[in-house]
Amino acid sequence: MSAPQAAAFPCPGCGAPLTVRAPGRSEAVACEFCGSVADAQDPAHKLLSRYTSAMTFTPLIGLGTRGVLRGEKWECIGFMRRAVRYYGVDYAWGEYLLHNPLKGFRWLTESDGHWMFYETLTEPPGKAPP
Ligand SMILES: [Zn+2]
Known part of the structure; x- marks a missing residue:
């Protein structure tokens, strides 16, 4: 059995590429550019939340x-x-x-x-x- 490969999809907030680094085990992925948090398990990767301040x-x-x-x-x-x-x-x-x-x-x-x-x-x- 091989390990699942990282999956990429566009950020629902800004379109930047997001990568699910532990497919099947990650629940959410945060965008480093706009602060959006996307559902990693939903095939449509819906937007879960948005942070108001960027990581500094x-x-x-x-x-x-x-x-x-x-x-x-x-x-x-x-x-x-x-x-x-x-x-x-x-x-x-x-x-x-x-x-x-x-x-x-x-x-x-x-x-x-x-x-x-x-x-x-x-x-x-x-x-x-x-
Ligand atoms: Zn984004």
Whole structure:
């Protein structure tokens, strides 16, 4: 069985080419140009929502970038810029969603040049043996 290939379609907001990087598993695709969010699973790719402000941060790893990390091949298919305000100071970080058709999804987080690589658990961790 081969991995599904990325599928492309025009953005319903501006017509720019959008790519579904994990076909069958992606629910939505955001347009980097106009902020529209399109339904990745609907054959007509209907418009789900529109962000009013454009992204102002350039990700350190571009969407679609492929590389090897810890001996496995990964493709960066998503990015979020997040922040918290603590006693009036904003602390921001970036979270990159990585995908490998055989391994699933992992997160690569960057904060002030420090990187963390992790996998989301689908079950609570078990108790440590006595
Ligand atoms: Zn667009």
